[in-house]
Amino acid sequence: DDYLMQISHVIRGEEWLPSAPLHVLLYKALGWENEMPKFAHLPLLLKPDGNGKLSKRDGDKHGYPVFPIDGLFKDKQGQEEKFNGFREAGYLPETMVNFLALLGWNSGTEQELFELSDLIPVFSLEKINKAGAKFDIEKAKWFNEQYIRKMDVDRLTAIFSDMIKTRGIDFPMHKVREVAVLLQERMTFLSDLWSDGDFLFSPPDSYDEKVVRKKWTTQLIEVISAFGRNISNEASVSSTRAKSILEDVLTEKGMGLGQIMQGLRVAVTGKGGGPDLMKIIELLGGPEVNLRIERAADQLPVKQEYNA
Secondary structure (H helix, E strand, O other), X not given: OOOOOOOXXXXXXXXXXXXXXXXXXXXXXXXXXXXXXXXXXXXXXXXXXXXXXXXXXXXXXXXOOOEOOOEEEEOOOOOEEEEOEHHHHOOOHHHHHHHHHOOOEOOXXXXXXXXXXXXXXXXXXXXXXXXXXXXXXXXXXXXHHXXXXXXXXXXXXXXHHXXXXXXXXXXXXHHHHHHHHHHHOOOOOOOHHHHOOHHHOOOOOOOOHHHHHHHOOHHHHHHHHHHHHHHOOOOOOOHHHHHHHHXXXXXXXXXXXHHHHHHHHHHHHOOOOOOOHHHHHHHHOHHHHHHHHHHHHHHOOOHHHOOO
């Protein structure tokens, strides 16, 4: 079939090396020597710890994909098994090109990020390492983060818009873009757009228990409630204006930003960490922020109700 398809290069794993002489002899015996492809053999892909050849079951065992896409595959007994793919796990095509190119190959420079157009002129089989290549999934995640950060904002906005629409949420496109920009530098996978930004579309239905246990005091509630009331009439409030209002309240109450910021964040987003809180408040608007603070104040028990 290689001959019929006019295959010019056969590039495969080093476990095929013992078969290579036989394949060459077959081409010669069939009179196809002039059409024989060039054979190249790649080092094995090793488990992340370098201990043995990577197998499809290693991915399931350790929680990372080893196939391009989700699918059903038959084992030696003919039984179907489901394996997860890189595409469905949230890895970009650009990530996979870069990640796979550097498994057993390097350019001889310190450069790590390669677009396909960068790889074409510099990639050569002669630079492939002879030693096995460790399958470092953390490196793949790093590549994904870098390519998301480099992604055109219009493309990211379109992806996020589709996510929102599938959830039946009607949200202005200019706001979707602002959210995408806010989250872009913090994402590892495209799915993080929703998991890290869902609070921007509806009030939190749960709150970071660790922060509540440590920070949610009567004094905190008093301060952030005053902030909420002061900002409640400002539907369009800039992050600079929101911070100014908060600082005025803190001056009046004799408290510092560091004492209330995490508690305020939990009241507004439900989370103990995340993007710039003042920018979040700008996106939500003053009335919504006040409603969320009131809701948290009504629902969450104060610190004294927890045992130290």
